[in-house]
Amino acid sequence: MSNTVKKRRNTIPLLTTVSPVAIWLILLVAAPLLYVFFLSFMATDGYKVVIQFNLDNYKNLLNPTYIEIYVNSFIIAFFTTLICILLGYPFAYIMANSTKKSKTIMMIMLMVPFWTNSLIRLNGWKTILGKTGVLNSILLNMGVISEPLEILYTRGAVLLGMVYTLIPYMILPTFASIDKLDGTLLEASSDLGANKLHTFLHVTLPLTFPGIFSGSIMIFIPSLGFFFVSDIMGGGKSQLIGNLIENQFKAANNWPFGAALSMMLIALILIMVTVYKKSGGDMEDLGVM
């Protein structure tokens, strides 16, 4: 009895606090995604969507031209993630093992570049790497090279742009996991005779693996979709899944096929997040940024 009274008394505050977010998420997250799912089974007359159930868009996903794009996109996403781990983890490790004061300074210095829009910073790279850019003119003047290097508009340049844009997503979670490591475990390990490398490989690394995993998800997934990086750094030569989707919704005007491509990405993410959760990963760590 008293329980129902309590429940009723809670109804109004519950509705005022939770219903705005519930309505917002249903209308602007759930409904749009369901609509895209629906669109992925529709057809197009080259101008607009035609309501006609079919599976052609999904069959079309296996077209060899597109498979080439997925492969390219996965290679770039894989190496972006790998390079971010190789550069970001040691950096986070050094940062976590610094004094409290230098930790704060290092963290602020890490964030400052990201207050300038990423497109602007990528244009900065373009100015540096271009055929007549800063790097080439310095090297030419110093006589190191006799012909300007072709760096911009290559796959390497796209990779550089990706790593540049996404590296904080590796540094922040790995820093968090290294920073909260229990110091006594490391001491115990060295007391028991393990050297530094041994302690690192058998204690630090396994314990900070969740940080690496969540960072990898936060890098791998966006890098499949960052079409502007490949536009600017690759000059449109290196197509990613993101470029392919963008194209369906803009120039090619084939929304149903774009919807099917999006569904493929969502399926991929579901798999990755499930593996992440199964291996003990915490969903909250994916939203720490």
Added chain:
Amino acid sequence: MKKKNGGAFSRIFTALIYLFLYLPIAVIILFSFNTSKMNIVFEGFTLDWYSRLFRNDTLLEAYGNTLLVGIVSTLIATIIGTLASYGMYKYKFRGKRIIDMLLYIPVVIPEIVLGISLLAIFNLSQIPMGIVSLIIAHATFSIPFVVFTVNARLSGFDKSVEEAAMDLGAGRLKTFLTVTLPIIMPGVVSGAFLAFTLSVDDIIISFFTTGPGSNTFPLKVMELTKTGVTPDVYALSTIVLIVTIVLVIVTQREKKNAV
């Protein structure tokens, strides 16, 4: 555990990472003072681009749009997100897990998928594409981040403080406004700060949810990238960067003084 600032290798490695991060910024600042219009070679020093910037109406308008969308979407996301976090922390109800799940979707799906989904639904529901659709889209991807930030603050919240206030006769609303809100305020502020940062920097979702004539600054830069970004854009970025750095130094000082 000993805390020190590491050996020579650590120092060199850290310096190289920072060099990598700051190199393009240095180039942007340098070329904003360049006499040549082409961002290729530094020819000489001028302040011309800074004065030209203030005559470049389309660029200023785009920046104005960015700030407008940023401020309004942050306000919406902060209010809805804070209420949601508080309600979900305080009450048990059916469908809580569904809301929780829906909150993670915008965070884990690629921005491009959220972007095209919003484009599709705006198109279906005949919402005109422009500033309004941009604000709705930005609030959508910001809400989860506000919820998570406030959640973190609420997890250390002592419920007995609220009970004490209510025992002393304060109503629910009064308790929330005078007791709870001040305590969770740091979380609300950092959530709002995060939402604003995400909004101002957003490219992909804006790209799909804007309409003709309502450009944001990142979209304008994207458009200019095809023909070549002019140094007045670099000048604007330099000003924004300096203003942000000053703001951060001021707030850091305030924080120190407060402690």
